Amino acid sequence: MKKIIMISAVIMTMISGTAFADTIKVSVNGLVCAFCASGIEKTFKKISAVSNIDVDLEKKLVTIITKPSEKLDDKTVTKLITDAGYQVTNIARIK
Amino acid sequence: MGVYYYIHMGYKALYLKLAVLALLLSASIAEAKPISYVDGIMVMQENDETGHTISVDYTITPNYAVGWYDKWEENGKLYSEHGPEFNSLIKRWNLPDGQANIFNSTGAGVALDGSKTRGAAWTDFMADYETRRIFTSYEIRALYADSIESSVSQRARIGIAPYEANYNDIATWFMLQVDDHPSKNDVFVVTPLVRFFYKTALLEAGYSSNNRLMLNCELQF
DSSP states (O other): HHHEEEEEEEHHHHHHHTTTEEEEEEEEETTTHHHHHHHHHHHHHTTTTTTEEETTTTTEEEEEOOOOOOOOHHHHHHHHHHHHTTTEEEEEEEE | OOHHHHHHIIIIIHHHHHHHHHHHHHSSOOOSSOOOSTOOOOEEEEEEEEEEEEEEEEETTEEEEEEEEEEEEOOOSSSSSEEEEEEEEEEEEEEEEEEEEEEEEEEEEEEEEEEEEEEEEEEEEEEEEOOEEEEEEEEEEEEETTTTEEEEEEEEEEEEEEEEEEEESSEEEEEEEEEEEEEEOEEEEEEEEEEEETTTEEEEEOOOSSSOOOEEEEEEE
8 A cells, every 4th residue: 555655656746747847849940050050959058947959950840848837938939049040930839 | 559650650541441441331231240149159260271260259139249350361462350340140031941141241450461550341241041951152252451452352152961960960061162362372262172060060171272271160159
């Protein structure tokens, strides 16, 4: 019984830790060169709400994962990508 | 000391002329290269048949950067130019499968030729278009340094990537650079080169038709 309670507690902790992290998928125009696009990674890594970022030149996609319980609104995402020199065409969020 | 010496020798008119020229250039154009990302610092070091260049630029906004430029010229007159630069992105087209840009870089400072020091001003326009497989660029540069130099030069590049590198790959480009610089000893020079980059580091190596090695590198911080 003790074992079941402990396992449940661990699972609950894991679920609650990840439940509020957002995955933001941003479609970007002009994303052709990794040397230039590294500005996007550097810009987002400075933001405290961001846990991880991935740039995919093939899919023209920037994937941002926020920290649990942290938020990053569309306006901020668009501004940061525009400041890095690119154009946002779509933002999709996965909870 | 040099500045005061030349002012006392009657160079006030020259500095006035340079100030007017710089103002005209920056007013008629608007902007320059290199531009990276806001708060980004870019360091470039180039060694080619035209000489040796070092520049450091800080990007203030998505369209503007400021920096410092030093160049030691070769292949003809041996002189150097040094000074601050103002860089602008005049226009960018972010396309689904490519990007095109027009940049301007305008600077003013001094040119040194042995014991001679003169005021200098330069401006450079560059247009480029690239996809993940094709690169093209054209650049025209004007330099005025009173009795040391007054010239216009141009450069064009085409490049092909043998594979489409993704973000975490090392990218490879094969390029051909053509230089037309009438003030140099070798006016028309062709340089085949290879470009590699990985994220924030870029390296180029080539060998020119006038038998000079090219070695360029760029780092972003």
